[in-house]
Amino acid sequence: MIIILSTGHISGAHLNPSLTIAFAFLRHFPWAHVPAYIAAQVTASICASFALNGVTVPSVATGQAFALEFIITFVLLFVVTAVATDTRAVGELAGIAVGATVMLNILVAGTSTGASMNPVRTLGPAVAAGNYRKLWIYLVAPTLGALAGAGTYTAVKLEDTEAGPPRPVRSFRR
Structure with a gap:
């Protein structure tokens, strides 16, 4: 949460290549920057x-x-x-929303998987310890989960309207 609040305005707080890939896939981030961001994240x-x-x-x-x-x-x-792409979301409290989500996820999965949620969060320790056992789980599952989560919010978010409360939009864009 502290990193997001303190550096989010500089880099978008892209600490996770799964997030970077999902945002590029959904056109919230330029593909041209993806390799450099992932290289920095891995390093x-x-x-x-x-x-x-x-x-x-x-x-x-x-x-x-x-x-x-x-x-x-x-x-x-x-x-x-939600908090990074929808201006109607929590705004300046985005870091708190994301930090609370990370905390909840750690409480749910921390003892079972380490609650990685981020391929490089697990890749780094695997390289340092020379232990690559079941590493593929931490490379594939977070990336697929990121694409599904970001895609789901994008599909279900309500469109902005000038007058009145937001109404559901019935479109099935791919």
Whole structure:
């Protein structure tokens, strides 16, 4: 939350390549910037992880770990997309909304999967510790969850209207 509030105005607080990819896919972020952002995210994760020299490995079955990481990242990106792309959302309190979502996700999945929600959050420790066991879960599930969560909010958000309360829009854009 502190990072989002303090640097969000500089970089959009893109700490997660799943978020960067989802936002580029939905045209909220230029594809041309994606490689540099992901390179910075991966580098930062690996550097931080060598400092900590820890690793996250799921304590539940592979399918359960995949489902948990998908769901918590879905929830995270649903909230992030709402507060980052819809001016009617919480505005300056976006960092609190995102931070609270991360905290809730950690409470739900922390003991089972480490509540990664971010491929580089787990890649860095895996590289530092030399432990790549089940790493694919942390690369694939958060990215798919991010695309699904951001896409779902984009599909269900109400369009802005000049007069009166927002009304549902019936469109099925892809």
